[in-house]
């Protein structure tokens with residue numbers, strides 16, 4: 350079977366394995382089944398996959414596909430097998446049914462990211478059947494636990510089994526290489542060259558506890574609420590990073606928009622639905638997400654806390670911490686719950702050229718541009734090994750599809766033709782890599 354046919358079957362099979370990651374070890378399931386499925390598909394074509402478990406059931410797969418010249422630096426291709434939960438009652442099809450309807454393959458994980466897992470599997474299987482090798486070694490990983498912070502997947506592999514990544518200098522993975530229509534017969538293909546950092550913080554306020562009927566000007570809830578409101582209302586200044594600047598320059602030129610780098614928001618507002626993604630990469634952000642205080646209606650508690658989900662631009666984490674301290678004031682204590690710095694690489698070199706050439710060969714209207722992801726992926730773990738990471742899981746999408754909304758969304762689905770396009774692009778890319 351040809352890879353462009355098999356990719357549909359493989360993606361469908363993977364979607365039918367419920368790999369919901371709730372973030373809780375007791376209720377997460379399916380990763381082991383999915384890992385065994387993937388390992389079997391790789392072993393069938395003579396590769397030697399290894400299943401690595403970080404905790405019972407939390408399984409990831411690693412395999413090395415030897416290239417023509419194993420002395421060259423290796424390329425990592427990483428995908429994750431887990432998905433976020435889906436509430437079947439909200440969906441128009443069963444989220445784990447793998448249905449094909451209206452030209453789409455539907456299911457939780459269809460774009461995040463069993464589509465890419467299936468593309469990679471289909472391509473590797475075809476290459477092996479045809480006796481073709483990639484130009485250099487390719488390390489394939491299919492990982493657990495991306496959706497709950499990578500602890501039991503990528504982080505475990507990087508920390509406990511780094512020898513699998515020996516010689517790896519570059520990587521491709523999720524959330525890049527997809528198309529965004531910009532009118533006419535042209536499509537931007539957003540290649541991810543940067544990611545914001547994740548800084549989850551807890552704010553703690555202390556005060557004088559007491560009876561709710563008394564006057565209390567040292568109330569922890571009041572102090573916390575004031576600090577949270579200030580943070581939530583604050584707009585951090587625009588910081589132009591090389592990636593976002595390059596994105597805006599490319600897009601302005603393509604769309605014929607005048608770009609004022611002192612006022613990039615005007616340009617961003619003209620680029621359609623992706624404005625939401627790009628807008629979040631112009632500055633550091635801080636969103637209050639949780640509050641905790643008190644235990645009785647008529648008791649003033651001595652302490653109160655709030656969680657703030659902060660996303661910082663590459664290189665901005667320390668500066669941001671100072672800015673946040675200034676906003677909340679000296680009486681609020683800051684505690685980091687989770688801190689991962691942002692990533693950024695340049696949009697150049699042989700690998701980027703291979704991506705661009707592969708996209709243009711399969712879509713003559715392709716306009717590859719670099720962009721920064723406002724979220725995070727497993728790339729953050731591989732970056733710790735000094736690997737240069739890109740988001741490149743190619744998909745050609747219909748002009749009217751709101752792709753961003755499908756991630757973790759209801760009725761997640763991937764165009765069947767997009768999957769097949771992705772396999773062809775990856776094939777060309779890998780030959781040139």
Ligand SMILES: [Zn+2]
Nearest residue numbers: 461462495523
């Ligand atoms: Zn993902």
